[in-house]
Amino acid sequence: MESSSLFHKPKSLLCSKYEILIKYTLVPSIPLSIIAILSANPNTWMASEIHHFYIELFAVILAAVLAFYYIARARTLNDKFSLFIGIGFLTSALIDLLHVTVSYISISDPLFLKYFIPQTWFAGRIFLSAMLVIAIAKYSALSSSREGGVGEKQKRKEIEAIQKPNKLQKTVVVYLTILAILATSVAISSLFLVFPASVIDNYSIHRPYEIPSLVLFIVALFYFYKNQLYKRKDAFYKGLLGYLIVDIFSQIIMSYSAASFDTAHNVAHVLKDAGYFINIIALALSSIEYNARLRQSNEKLMYSNKRSKEREETIRVQYERLKESDKMKNEFINVAAHELRTPIQPILSLTEVLRSKIKEPQQQELVDVTIRNAKRLQHLTEDILDVTKIESQSLNLKDESFNLNDIITNAIDDITTNMVSKKSQQRNVIKLSYQPHNIFIEADKARITQVIFNLLNNAVKFTEAKVVNEEVGEGRSIININAENVDGHAIVSIKDTGTGIDPEIMPRLFEKFASKSYQGTGLGLFISKSIIQAHGGKIWAGNNGDTKDGKGGATFRFSLPISKGNSSIIHNKSEVNQIVTKQ
Amino acid sequence: MSNNRNTRILLVDDEYDITLAFKIVLEESGFVVDSFNDPLLALMNFKAGIYGLLLLDIKMPKMNGFELFRQLIKIDGKVKVCFITAFDVSKGDVKTGSTILDNNNDYSDKHIIQKPILIHDLVNRVKAELS
Numbered sequence: 133m134e135s136s137s138l139f140h141k142p143k144s145l146l147c148s149k150y151e152i153l154i155k156y157t158l159v160p161s162i163p164l165s166i167i168a169i170l171s172a173n174p175n176t177w178m179a180s181e182i183h184h185f186y187i188e189l190f191a192v193i194l195a196a197v198l199a200f201y202y203i204a205r206a207r208t209l210n211d212k213f214s215l216f217i218g219i220g221f222l223t224s225a226l227i228d229l230l231h232v233t234v235s236y237i238s239i240s241d242p243l244f245l246k247y248f249i250p251q252t253w254f255a256g257r258i259f260l261s262a263m264l265v266i267a268i269a270k271y272s273a274l275s276s277s278r279e280g281g282v283g284e285k286q287k288r289k290e291i292e293a294i295q296k297p298n299k300l301q302k303t304v305v306v307y308l309t310i311l312a313i314l315a316t317s318v319a320i321s322s323l324f325l326v327f328p329a330s331v332i333d334n335y336s337i338h339r340p341y342e343i344p345s346l347v348l349f350i351v352a353l354f355y356f357y358k359n360q361l362y363k364r365k366d367a368f369y370k371g372l373l374g375y376l377i378v379d380i381f382s383q384i385i386m387s388y389s390a391a392s393f394d395t396a397h398n399v400a401h402v403l404k405d406a407g408y409f410i411n412i413i414a415l416a417l418s419s420i421e422y423n424a425r426l427r428q429s430n431e432k433l434m435y436s437n438k439r440s441k442e443r444e445e446t447i448r449v450q451y452e453r454l455k456e457s458d459k460m461k462n463e464f465i466n467v468a469a470h471e472l473r474t475p476i477q478p479i480l481s482l483t484e485v486l487r488s489k490i491k492e493p494q495q496q497e498l499v500d501v502t503i504r505n506a507k508r509l510q511h512l513t514e515d516i517l518d519v520t521k522i523e524s525q526s527l528n529l530k531d532e533s534f535n536l537n538d539i540i541t542n543a544i545d546d547i548t549t550n551m552v553s554k555k556s557q558q559r560n561v562i563k564l565s566y567q568p569h570n571i572f573i574e575a576d577k578a579r580i581t582q583v584i585f586n587l588l589n590n591a592v593k594f595t596e597a598k599v600v601n602e603e604v605g606e607g608r609s610i611i612n613i614n615a616e617n618v619d620g621h622a623i624v625s626i627k628d629t630g631t632g633i634d635p636e637i638m639p640r641l642f643e644k645f646a647s648k649s650y651q652g653t654g655l656g657l658f659i660s661k662s663i664i665q666a667h668g669g670k671i672w673a674g675n676n677g678d679t680k681d682g683k684g685g686a687t688f689r690f691s692l693p694i695s696k697g698n699s700s701i702i703h704n705k706s707e708v709n710q711i712v713t714k715q
Numbered sequence: 716m717s718n719n720r721n722t723r724i725l726l727v728d729d730e731y732d733i734t735l736a737f738k739i740v741l742e743e744s745g746f747v748v749d750s751f752n753d754p755l756l757a758l759m760n761f762k763a764g765i766y767g768l769l770l771l772d773i774k775m776p777k778m779n780g781f782e783l784f785r786q787l788i789k790i791d792g793k794v795k796v797c798f799i800t801a802f803d804v805s806k807g808d809v810k811t812g813s814t815i816l817d818n819n820n821d822y823s824d825k826h827i828i829q830k831p832i833l834i835h836d837l838v839n840r841v842k843a844e845l846s
Contacts, residue, residue, distance in 0.1 A: 469802065470774065474830060477733055477736060477830045477831040478732035478733055478735065480833065481739070481833075481834050482735075482736050482739070485743065
């Protein structure tokens with residue numbers, strides 16, 4: 133009956149508490165109760181010592197098998213739960229062996245057996261039931277990590293148990309020792325002692341000593357439910373549950389056994405064997421289930437392995453493709469650069485030649501427009517190519533050590549020359565003020581030059597714009613350029629007295645096409661920011677003065693890390709002022 | 716200007732418009748310029764001891780500027796050279812600029828003129844190469 137109820141389908145594993153209670157405890161209790169009632173008549177099944185010997189021998193073998201299994205399981209899985217049950221079965225098997233051997237040898241001494249058999253039975257049962265209580269009440273949580281469906285309470289317990297394993301272990305060792313001594317002394321002393329009231333002839337409970345182990349089995353059952361072991365998926369736990377109810381009845385029936393080998397005595401013995409048998413069946417089922425799950429998870433694992441290999445392959449192929457497309461993109465940028473620059477050359481050169489040959493001012497102006505726009509096209513081409521490189525992450529830097537001072541001075545010279553040759557209608561003076569500082573840095577010289585040139589050019593253009601739009605007093609149009617070494621960083625600042633930065637543009641100032649100078653491309657600040665960032669530096673800007681309206685002009689700054697061990701600053705006291713007077 | 720007069724320049728670029736523009740600009744500055752749009756033709760007509768400077772485009776069909784220079788230098792071992800290219804050379808992108816440039820690292824970018832170049836700068840560069 134019990135064993136048949138163990139054949140359940142995996143899908144019904146997560147049954148409710150009550151379903152389990154009915155299926156594994158209440159339903160088995162019905163036939164067991166009937167058996168218990170039938171066993172009340174001591175004469176229904178009278179057996180002999182020899183029957184008892186065989187039944188007990190059977191129990192010894194089953195208990196030994198269980199002990200072997202549980203202890204092996206405990207060792208392999210490092211599971212104390214199994215260990216205690218294993219020790220319980222082992223001791224039970226040993227005491228039963230003594231019980232059966234002595235009772236076989238002493239078949240001719242019924243008076244000795246009358247006491248010896250109940251006492252040794254008691255010893256084995258009390259020890260086994262105690263072990264079950266310890267295992268279920270204390271250690272079921274510890275083994276829960278391998279099993280599914282663990283309640284919150286148990287998780288807490290588990291954590292607590294992990295936190296104080298030593299304390300727990302000590303307590304349990306003490307219990308174990310006491311119990312072992314008790315059981316052994318009961319078993320050994322049974323050979324020559326008759327315990328007080330071990331068999332009471334004139335009372336319906338003839339064997340009161342069965343009561344403590346009965347209580348312990350019930351406690352074990354209680355803890356089984358309390359610790360929610362019924363939630364475990366393993367058939368092993370269902371077997372334990374079935375076994376407990378059978379053992380409880382075995383104890384009840386044994387308690388009213390009036391004499392050795394009467395109905396109750398025999399039935400209790402048979403039930404004990406049946407309990408062990410249920411346990412073994414459950415272990416077998418658990419093993420089968422385990423293997424089935426293993427195969428299932430193996431299949432899943434193989435499938436996921438296959439999938440991950442496929443993914444790996446896909447990623448590899450995609451990477452190759454990406455690399456290929458990256459190469460093609462770079463190749464395209466290079467060819468595009470070449471093809472865009474080539475036609476600009478004859479336009480620029482020939483219009484310049486043409487310009488020098490034309491004497492008529494009106495025609496000169498037309499050619500000037502052509503030259504200006506050819507140059508603009510040239511700048512736009514360079515800027516767009518730079519942006520393309522930045523955005524395709526193919527901006528390569530060629531690091532070399534150089535003096536930042538040199539490129540600043542060169543840029544100032546170039547811009548000054550340009551301003552002189554431009555012959556604009558501007559009547560005012562733009563002064564570029566710079567106090568030379570030798571700062572040696574390791575960076576891409578051409579790129580840093582590009583940034584400085586770009587920022588200076590902007591400063592000049594926006595200052596010019598202010599000069600053209602407003603009446604600016606003499607000597608007020610100054611662009612201050614400064615370079616200094618601050619904590620291992622070269623900081624270059626360009627402070628103009630131009631129109632300032634529109635507060636609305638400020639947050640996206642360094643984005644593409646956010647702001648544009650006259651004849652500019654709108655890409656300069658974006659490129660400058662990208663170059664500085666590629667060097668591990670920072671670029672920022674702000675309007676001068678307290679007000680943010682930009683009436684005091686703007687200041688652009690960038691920082692660059694100075695190469696280690698190579699930095700030196702030489703202060704040059706003579707201030708170099710570049711004064712440009714136009715018309 | 717007068718000291719440019721004796722200097723003969725060989726200009727080779729597959730683009731006719733480029734050779735035309737450069738020829739005019741350089742001749743305005745007093746140089747004598749022989750221009751070719753076909754590197755093989757330039758090689759066939761090359762004679763030792765005539766030219767003060769070779770201005771060679773790098774990317775050309777049939778034969779690139781570096782290969783042409785290797786052939787020309789066999790004929791005239793003393794001739795100076797300056798390459799012209801529209802590929803990136805000055806901004807540290809030589810590695811990705813072109814495979815032709817990458818394979819000819821020994822010609823440092825000191826002797827490479829990047830197109831487009833302003834006429835003023837071109838003349839200055841040529842003068843610098845000759846001095």
